[in-house]
Amino acid sequence: MENNIALTFIKGKNIELWAPTLEKVNLYAKWVNLPTGRSFSRVALPQRISELKQLLEPKPEFEVQANVYLEIHHNQDNKPIGIAALLNIDWLNRNAKVSINIGEPEYWGKGIAVEALKLLFDYAFEDLNLHKLYAIIYTPNIRSKRVFEKLGAQHEATLKEEGYIDGKYYDSEIFTLYKKDWLNKIK
Amino acid sequence: MENLSEVKNYPFIQGKNLSLCAVNIDNIKLYASWDNNPEARKYARILFPKTPEEYKKYMEKSQEGVPREIGFELWHNEDKKPIGFVGFNFIHWPNRMGNIGLIIGEPAYWKKNLGFEATCLILEYAFNELNLNKVNADMYDVNVASWKICEKIGMKREVTLEKHVYVKGKYTNAYEYRIFKEEWDELRKKFDFK
Amino acid sequence: MNKEENNNKELVYVPFIEGENVALAPTNIDHIHLYAKWNNNPKARHYARNMIPHTKENLKKWFEPRAGLTEHVGFEIWHKKDKVPIGTCGFGRINWIDRNANIYMSIGEPEYWNKNLGTEASRLLIDYGFKELNFFKIFAGVFEPNIRSWSVAEKDGFVLEGVEEKAIYIDGEYVDARRYGLFKEDWLKRQEEK
Numbered sequence: 379m380e381n382n383i384a385l386t387f388i389k390g391k392n393i394e395l396w397a398p399t400l401e402k403v404n405l406y407a408k409w410v411n412l413p414t415g416r417s418f419s420r421v422a423l424p425q426r427i428s429e430l431k432q433l434l435e436p437k438p439e440f441e442v443q444a445n446v447y448l449e450i451h452h453n454q455d456n457k458p459i460g461i462a463a464l465l466n467i468d469w470l471n472r473n474a475k476v477s478i479n480i481g482e483p484e485y486w487g488k489g490i491a492v493e494a495l496k497l498l499f500d501y502a503f504e505d506l507n508l509h510k511l512y513a514i515i516y517t518p519n520i521r522s523k524r525v526f527e528k529l530g531a532q533h534e535a536t537l538k539e540e541g542y543i544d545g546k547y548y549d550s551e552i553f554t555l556y557k558k559d560w561l562n563k564i565k
Numbered sequence: 566m567e568n569l570s571e572v573k574n575y576p577f578i579q580g581k582n583l584s585l586c587a588v589n590i591d592n593i594k595l596y597a598s599w600d601n602n603p604e605a606r607k608y609a610r611i612l613f614p615k616t617p618e619e620y621k622k623y624m625e626k627s628q629e630g631v632p633r634e635i636g637f638e639l640w641h642n643e644d645k646k647p648i649g650f651v652g653f654n655f656i657h658w659p660n661r662m663g664n665i666g667l668i669i670g671e672p673a674y675w676k677k678n679l680g681f682e683a684t685c686l687i688l689e690y691a692f693n694e695l696n697l698n699k700v701n702a703d704m705y706d707v708n709v710a711s712w713k714i715c716e717k718i719g720m721k722r723e724v725t726l727e728k729h730v731y732v733k734g735k736y737t738n739a740y741e742y743r744i745f746k747e748e749w750d751e752l753r754k755k756f757d758f759k
Numbered sequence: 760m761n762k763e764e765n766n767n768k769e770l771v772y773v774p775f776i777e778g779e780n781v782a783l784a785p786t787n788i789d790h791i792h793l794y795a796k797w798n799n800n801p802k803a804r805h806y807a808r809n810m811i812p813h814t815k816e817n818l819k820k821w822f823e824p825r826a827g828l829t830e831h832v833g834f835e836i837w838h839k840k841d842k843v844p845i846g847t848c849g850f851g852r853i854n855w856i857d858r859n860a861n862i863y864m865s866i867g868e869p870e871y872w873n874k875n876l877g878t879e880a881s882r883l884l885i886d887y888g889f890k891e892l893n894f895f896k897i898f899a900g901v902f903e904p905n906i907r908s909w910s911v912a913e914k915d916g917f918v919l920e921g922v923e924e925k926a927i928y929i930d931g932e933y934v935d936a937r938r939y940g941l942f943k944e945d946w947l948k949r950q951e952e953k
Contacts, residue, residue, distance in 0.1 A: 383594045383595060383597075383598045384598055385594070385597055385598055385601050385614075385617075386598070386601060386602060386603060387601040387603065387606075387614040388603055389603050395614075396601070396614070397597060397601045397614035397615055397616050398614070398616060399594075399616055399617055399618070400616065400617075400618050434616060434618070435618070436616065436618055436619040436622045443613055446613055446614065447614070448614055503734065504733045504734040505612050505731075505732075505733070506612060507731040561734055
């Protein structure tokens with residue numbers, strides 16, 4: 379079986395978003411459990427490979443998909459470097475949570491998150507017809523907040539003392555983006 | 566590129582440039598790449614990333630009784646490789662009606678009239694072997710290549726569904742085309758696809 | 760038959776949407792004998808046929824626990840005064856991205872026909888579809904001979920989008936199907952004008 383077939387789903391300049399595959403689940407597990415990355419990404423429990431496998435299993439036909447996982451693939455280096463996802467898609471209210479994890483630390487600080495999220499937002503608004511996207515970010519996670527602000531997301535609410543990290547309670551901030559604001563921005 | 570002599574195919578219907586073959590579980594990664602390809606899936610209404618495992622699941626589904634769906638791999642005779650799919654999305658046996666779908670997954674094979682040939686082959690199969698009375702095809706208006714094939718064959722546009730699909734930020738129309746067996750029996754005489 | 764009266768005593772009334780003479784309630788696996796009766800009654804099912812045949816096993820499948828949204832939302836129609844369920848209605852083929860769905864409606868008990876109850880139930884359902892489920896468009900397929908049904912649809916503002924010829928085989932002959940569509944903004948406009 380060919381191993382180098384591209385599963386490109388969305389094309390970008392420096393990265394592409396690919397369909398995930400079960401055969402890479404060990405890599406995904408490594409990223410999600412990464413000690414340096416996970417504290418502010420709200421991952422307090424060890425993520426088991428078997429559970430990740432379940433997330434990627436094909437769902438029954440009649441069920442409408444509530445989560446979309448996409449592998450971030452670096453074009454030039456030709457390798458997977460992280461996951462971008464739409465989670466808890468509420469089709470009736472037409473909103474979803476945005477999640478991104480650059481699993482390979484050497485790719486941090488290079489504008490990859492911004493590019494990946496731009497592609498993800500286009501997909502969420504232009505293809506999936508969602509009304510609103512949101513991200514939940516802990517107050518000290520300045521880097522993440524900067525990424526979302528750069529994309530035009532606004533701070534909408536603060537949930538006080540919502541997370542327990544490293545022995546203390548932290549506030550969570552909800553950043554939101556609406557379809558009409560996004561589509562006006564890119565036109 | 567892997568050794569071509571090892572690539573297996575199981576032709577079921579032979580056409581001039583294409584053959585229709587059974588789907589091949591060894592090719593699920595290739596199938597996934599077609600359905601995920603942003604250019605190919607743009608008009609095929611594929612909105613969620615497809616993992617290769619989904620195709621395995623589909624192929625492992627037991628065919629108890631008469632199948633509702635029938636799919637074929639499109640095999641390029643001369644280049645000896647799979648280039649897409651054609652088949653029935655659903656068949657309603659009592660009504661003797663089938664709804665067809667087609668995707669040429671390899672962009673290098675677009676604009677070569679192969680979609681037209683694949684459609685002719687599947688219509689032959691529908692009317693002469695499955696004994697269907699009517700075949701439908703639907704697509705959205707922006708999928709020009711698709712409805713141009715229907716028009717070229719002589720299918721009739723029965724329904725225009727206004728603002729029926731959401732594509733790239735706006736609502737756009739969908740078309741339903743149809744062809745009856747009697748119509749095909751007449752029209753096929755003009756075409757050279759076998 | 761007495762069996763029916765006994766079943767009435769066990770029937771549980773849980774209104775979800777209330778109208779003047781009818782109410783829409785969630786479907787209930789304990790009422791499956793009623794659904795089977797209605798779906799199989801030759802008089803009732805004559806024009807209510809859709810693409811999927813109904814067996815008790817199929818019906819039971821609707822009640823399997825579901826993790827999230829599906830393509831279907833269904834209701835029981837209750838006659839408020841007589842406190843009995845008289846039919847089913849709902850939305851099928853829901854596309855949450857395109858924000859549209861197929862509406863279906865069937866009064867299963869013959870003694871409740873011709874009393875405009877189906878009309879009232881559909882209006883409640885359409886309101887629910889646009890205002891609560893946030894649909895952009897509702898579509899419907901009605902077979903040509905079912906004049907009563909498509910006259911009501913047209914009166915409610917559904918627009919004919921096309922006719923599928925020989926869409927279904929009923930009692931020895933093929934029958935056409937009319938395809939209708941109704942947009943949210945048009946429905947709301949009509950309500951304002953009333």
